[in-house]
Amino acid sequence: MSVELRELYQEVILDHNKHPRNRGKLEEPTNSAEGHNPLCGDNVTVYVHTKEGRVEGISFEGSGCAISTASASMMTEAIKGKTLAEIEAMFREFQKMVTATGEAEEHPDFGDLEVLAGVREYPVRIKCATLPWHTLHAALQGAEAKVSTE
Amino acid sequence: MNTATLTKLDVTQVRADFPILETVVNGRPLVYLDNGATSQKPLSVIRSQDDYYRSSNANVHRGVHHLSQIATRQFDLAREKVRVLLNARHAHEVIFTAGCTASINLVVQAWGRLNVKAGDEILVSTMEHHSNIVSWQLLAEQVGATVRPIPITDEGEIELDTYRSMLSERTKVVGIVHVSNSLGTVNPVKQMIEWAHAVGAVVLVDGAQAAPHMRIDVQAVDADFYTLSCHKMFAPTGIGVLYGKESLLDEMPPYQGGGDMINTVSFNGTTYAKLPFKFEAGTPNIAGVIGLGAAVDYLASIGQQLSKGDTATMAENLDAAFAWIEHHEAGLTKYGMKALADIPGVRLTGTSPHKAGILAFTLDVVHPHDIGTVLDSQGIAIRAGHHCCMPLMTRLGVPATARASLALYNTREEIDRLVSAVEIVREMFT
Numbered sequence: 001m002s003v004e005l006r007e008l009y010q011e012v013i014l015d016h017n018k019h020p021r022n023r024g025k026l027e028e029p030t031n032s033a034e035g036h037n038p039l040c041g042d043n044v045t046v047y048v049h050t051k052e053g054r055v056e057g058i059s060f061e062g063s064g065c066a067i068s069t070a071s072a073s074m075m076t077e078a079i080k081g082k083t084l085a086e087i088e089a090m091f092r093e094f095q096k097m098v099t100a101t102g103e104a105e106e107h108p109d110f111g112d113l114e115v116l117a118g119v120r121e122y123p124v125r126i127k128c129a130t131l132p133w134h135t136l137h138a139a140l141q142g143a144e145a146k147v148s149t150e
Numbered sequence: 151m152n153t154a155t156l157t158k159l160d161v162t163q164v165r166a167d168f169p170i171l172e173t174v175v176n177g178r179p180l181v182y183l184d185n186g187a188t189s190q191k192p193l194s195v196i197r198s199q200d201d202y203y204r205s206s207n208a209n210v211h212r213g214v215h216h217l218s219q220i221a222t223r224q225f226d227l228a229r230e231k232v233r234v235l236l237n238a239r240h241a242h243e244v245i246f247t248a249g250c251t252a253s254i255n256l257v258v259q260a261w262g263r264l265n266v267k268a269g270d271e272i273l274v275s276t277m278e279h280h281s282n283i284v285s286w287q288l289l290a291e292q293v294g295a296t297v298r299p300i301p302i303t304d305e306g307e308i309e310l311d312t313y314r315s316m317l318s319e320r321t322k323v324v325g326i327v328h329v330s331n332s333l334g335t336v337n338p339v340k341q342m343i344e345w346a347h348a349v350g351a352v353v354l355v356d357g358a359q360a361a362p363h364m365r366i367d368v369q370a371v372d373a374d375f376y377t378l379s380c381h382k383m384f385a386p387t388g389i390g391v392l393y394g395k396e397s398l399l400d401e402m403p404p405y406q407g408g409g410d411m412i413n414t415v416s417f418n419g420t421t422y423a424k425l426p427f428k429f430e431a432g433t434p435n436i437a438g439v440i441g442l443g444a445a446v447d448y449l450a451s452i453g454q455q456l457s458k459g460d461t462a463t464m465a466e467n468l469d470a471a472f473a474w475i476e477h478h479e480a481g482l483t484k485y486g487m488k489a490l491a492d493i494p495g496v497r498l499t500g501t502s503p504h505k506a507g508i509l510a511f512t513l514d515v516v517h518p519h520d521i522g523t524v525l526d527s528q529g530i531a532i533r534a535g536h537h538c539c540m541p542l543m544t545r546l547g548v549p550a551t552a553r554a555s556l557a558l559y560n561t562r563e564e565i566d567r568l569v570s571a572v573e574i575v576r577e578m579f580t
Contacts, residue, residue: 002176002177002527004527005523005524005527008523009520009524009578014578014579017579018579039535040519040534040535040536040550041535041536041540041543041549041550042549043549063517063549064517064549065517065518065519065520066516066517066520066579067519067520069517122523125519125523128519
């Protein structure tokens with residue numbers, strides 16, 4: 001197996017794919033949004049419960065590839081308890097990380113999320129990783145329309 | 151054709167005609183199993199493009215000069231070759247378009263706008279490609295007609311009894327795929343057309359996935375319209391064919407206005423050119439058409455190696471070529487279906503006994519895109535996704551499938567590599 005493939009499908013990603021964290025519908029979400037990747041058919045719904053500018057609860061459901069499922073799972077772990085401003089900053093950093101060329105920067109907040117940097121070697125899979133984040137962003141903005149990667 | 155004759159041609163000889171098959175991907179010889187998306191091109195087709203631009207590049211049907219005459223002759227010859235390929239009655243029933251999608255849209259807008267009225271019904275099967283669904287939905291919205299889906303069985307076959315019961319005097323047109331791009335099912339178009347004609351409906355057959363695999367005879371099945379995607383049948387990209395019965399094409403208004411499609415133009419009224427030019431406004435894809443001619447020649451040359459040699463007609467050579475192709479691909483399909491089904495967790499999609507060229511499957515909870523990425527690391531090209539067939543995926547209850555699609559140059563060794571790679575995927579993700 002190639003080095004790039006091992007980078008893409010690291011143990012952490014395979015684990016999050018097999019055992020997604022915070023999967024399911026949140027009981028009383030304050031915000032939610034649906035995301036869709038029309039090219040591959042991936043669907044994700046993100047539910048959040050915010051209180052005083054902070055995300056107290058988050059979950060997701062839907063169907064997608066290992067990259068999008070793991071990305072959603074890790075995202076829910078990473079942002080719980082964060083303020084909306086902190087989440088926006090992480091979203092931007094995450095986008096930079098998965099699309100950047102050259103050596104990845106360190107992201108102390110990211111934890112497991114860092115392993116998704118491998119996706120940059122697979123341009124068609126980048127949208128798999130960013131779909132949950134775009135959907136979260138839309139949920140927090142109170143967007144009505146379904147998010148699409150296209 | 152008997153088995154002894156079929157064994158006169160070995161697949162290694164065929165492979166030698168396709169230079170790209172020597173490519174190495176991720177350190178391994180390429181296994182190209184994405185032929186349903188586009189086929190590879192034989193050297194003769196690749197050379198035809200170079201030859202045209204190098205030695206006969208000129209516009210067609212208008213120049214009196216030497217180069218234009220050569221280009222025009224090659225262009226017109228290609229139309230006759232396609233007539234033979236489809237067994238159309240007349241060469242002018244062959245219209246060159248930008249692709250299969252363009253062919254369908256031409257029918258929808260030129261024939262459909264004229265004939266489909268409010269309250270009419272358009273039947274399309276659940277296994278249609280989006281091009282044969284959405285184009286009709288656009289028309290239905292414009293005129294107030296209804297698009298009704300023809301259901302399919304779990305095996306991926308048309309529910310023929312239901313189809314028959316859906317036909318009525320309200321049915322104006324039926325859109326049916328000859329060979330499903332997602333399932334490989336070969337639909338019984340002859341029977342379906344006969345029933346449709348009995349209620350006065352017109353039938354468009356989407357032949358995009360049939361043309362590389364089987365001998366087509368538009369007269370035998372009595373198709374009203376038949377469409378081809380030529381890059382899927384060894385020709386260059388950007389060229390398609392619409393076959394239409396002369397009587398239908400004659401009554402249709404032009405689809406696009408421009409050069410080449412007129413008889414006389416005046417502000418008092420314009421008259422249109424006769425078939426096929428009425429539907430070929432503007433400078434056509436000349437190189438593409440010449441490449442298409444070369445692709446049909448290539449198929450005929452396969453037959454020539456099996457049949458009577460130089461004395462055989464192009465039609466006879468194509469008969470022989472497709473006898474070989476069908477025999478070869480049926481063997482691969484059967485072998486591949488069995489080997490894939492033996493992998494724990496694999497579910498085949500499309501298990502009709504009438505199949506051509508497609509091995510589609512899902513693997514437990516592994517998403518097809520992950521299968522596609524891991525297979526690519528092994529040098530194997532397949533397609534993962536909904537294959538432009540969202541209603542079919544909904545019917546199958548899956549978001550997407552992994553699809554290996556065959557062509558005449560694929561081998562059992564390549565199927566073996568596909569199967570081993572799917573085993574690797576299974577180990578990784580479960």
